Amino acid sequence: MMNTRRIDNHDSLLPQACSGHQLNHCKTVSCSNFGSIDTHNYVLQRNNPNKPMLVCKECGAFPPIINNHDVVEEALRLKQQQNSGMPACSNPECENHGLPVLTHRHLYHAFGFSGDRQRYRCKCCHATFVDRWSGFNGKNQIQQKLLAMLFTGYPVRDICRRLNMNPKSFYDQLTHIASRCRRQLAMFDARLVKNAPQLALASNISELQPNSENGVLWVASCEAESGYVLAQDINYQPDEHEERSEWHDPYTDGARFMAAPPAQLIEAQPPQPQGLLAHIDAVYRQIMARPNFEDPLSSKPRLNYPSKGCLIRPQYTVYAHYMHLQQMLSENKELAIYMPQETLLRSACISIFSDRIKDKTIHPIYVETDPDWQHGQPAGRIDIVLMGWWRDRWAFTRHQEISKGICHLGGAKGDEGKWLEIATHKEITRYQQRFQDHFSHFINEPRRKLRPGGLLPLLDIYRAWHNLCHQDKDGITPAQRMGLVATPLTLEQLLS
Ligand SMILES: [Zn+2]
Ligand SMILES: [Zn+2]
Known part of the structure; x- marks a missing residue:
């Protein structure tokens, strides 16, 4: 005993x-x-x-200790959100429940039509359902106009006035458009991961509404060169959750639900040091000073907690983000993940992929550069410096006083020159910055600061537009660069 x-x-x-x-x-x-x-x-x-x-x-x-159950639950929430509105078996008793037809064709039979919409039957429980986005989209014209105005920065009230609709129908349309976008994305995402035994991703985490201090963070990962965004998640759910805690107790299920934290005294940040090495050193110090170094919000002096919905402790969303990617990339053989120096991204990545770290089939890499670094230059002389509490092994190179540093978080040595040349997370950083620029009106509306839920459909729409419609200076979209489609999609095609 x-x-x-x-x-x-x-x-x-x-x-x-x-x-x-x-x-x-x-x-x-x-x-x-x-x-x-x-x-x-x-x-x-x-x-x-x-x-x-x-x-x-x-x-x-x-x-820092994390509740495993809550990470798994959070991954489920992120998946359900991506699948919401997609045709799938809706029988909660059935093992195909919630698995979309578009990515799980083998689980369903095509089963005639309802009007011009495709009907399906579940092979497991024989329930039937209709793909409500498959027929002709009668709202295509008005949705195109709405999107065009939203993307050119019109405030919501102006769009409503010009299209002669009330705010409620504006948001209804936005939700419909987001469903169509998720449907389009699901097909392209599946094609991408299927044909990518070798893949380099870039991850970043940033505030969703930088002027609001509302604690909503946005983690996103794209294919590093093309900029095709494969996954993006935020640590906020529009549904309320009764039990929330001020303190994080990882031994209790439900630890991820965060109550408004008490205001705390935080020492003023020292001024940003000059030089890349000193900058990286300062970031290590800031991170170690966090009460929980995997939770960037734990060092915020105060938060303007959203007035609706619930914040999730960011480490749960970020671990779940990589868990979701891991599930998507089950057929991948070699994976690189480039990221800025952020312990949360590092910890989540190496914990979720710990088996692949041991197998050496994954390369998680910190990348930091001076602002004027030209991407793609071959490395010159390489200096190795051990940094931070972890003694992370950084490799630095410079061209005319402009520096770049990388750190292989899986501990691999010998390929520093290669990583210094090719590793970059600028595409994902740009993607997030462009969102802020395009939709600054929408994001910064005074009442929106405490109601981030209204941005959820916009994030799906933005990802679809960026991957499938947005052309770079050569007239090519990220989906084209990945060889997933021959031409850019028009807004009309996106919505049909
Ligand atoms: Zn079923
Ligand atoms: Zn140890």
Whole structure:
């Protein structure tokens, strides 16, 4: 009996695994305990009851603890959001429930028509349903006009006046358009991941409404060269959630739901240092000063908590973002992920892909450059510098006083020159910046600052427009660059 209790104690050291996921482990890639879920390799420090700490006995790292169940649930939420409005079996008892026809054709039979809309039958439970976006879109003209005005920066009230509609029907139209866009994207996304045994992605995380301080963060990943955006998620859900907590308790399910945090005193940020190396060093210090270094919101002095809906602790959305990508990329053989220096992105990426880190089939890479760095220059002389608490191994090169640094977070050595030449996350950073520029009216409307839900359909529309319609200076869209389609889609095609 004594023995059992001792083991029980050890078992409860880590939050319970969920669906085979145990994301709490040493995250120092060079440590012999990296990825280990053997509880004997760790001690739990409970000096501060609000902040239990897991400490690796080997390297002394203290990765913040995360609730596995909540990550899995969050991944499910993100998936459901992407699939919402798509034709799928709607029988909650059925194993095909919620799996869209467009990406799971083998689960369904085409089953005649309803008017001009395609009807399907589920092979498992025989329920039938109609693809309501498959027929002629009678609203195509007005939706095109609406989008054209939205993309040229008209305020919502002007669009409503010109199209003679009330705000309610404006938002209804927006929701319909977003469903059509998700439907189009699902087909292209599936084609992309199917034909990409080797892939380089770029990830970034930024504030969705930078002037609002409302705590909504936006994580997005694109194919690094073409800019085709494969996934984007925000740590906010429009549905209310009763149980929310001020403090993060990773041992309790539901830990991801965040209440408005108390205002806290934060030391003023020192001025930004000059030079890339000093900048990277300063970012490490800022991150280590966060109460939870995987939660960028934990160091905010105050938040303007949304008046509707619920914020999710950002680490759950980011872990779920990579979990979703991992599921999409199950056939991928070699994956690079370029990202700015942000511990949350790093931790999520190496935890979700820890098996592939050990197999060396993934290259998570920090990339930082001076603003004027010209992408694609071959590396000159390379200097290696160990930086931050983690002793991350950075490689730097420079051309005429302009520097670039990369750090292979999987610990691989020898290819620094290659990564210094090709690794970049500028496409995803630009994508997010362009959203801010295009829709600044919409994003910064005073009442929208506390009601971010209205931006959700716009994000889907923007991703579809960017991937399928938006042409670069050579007249080519990201989908064309990926060889998914021969010509840009017009707005009319996007909406049909
Ligand atoms: Zn360790
Ligand atoms: Zn079914």
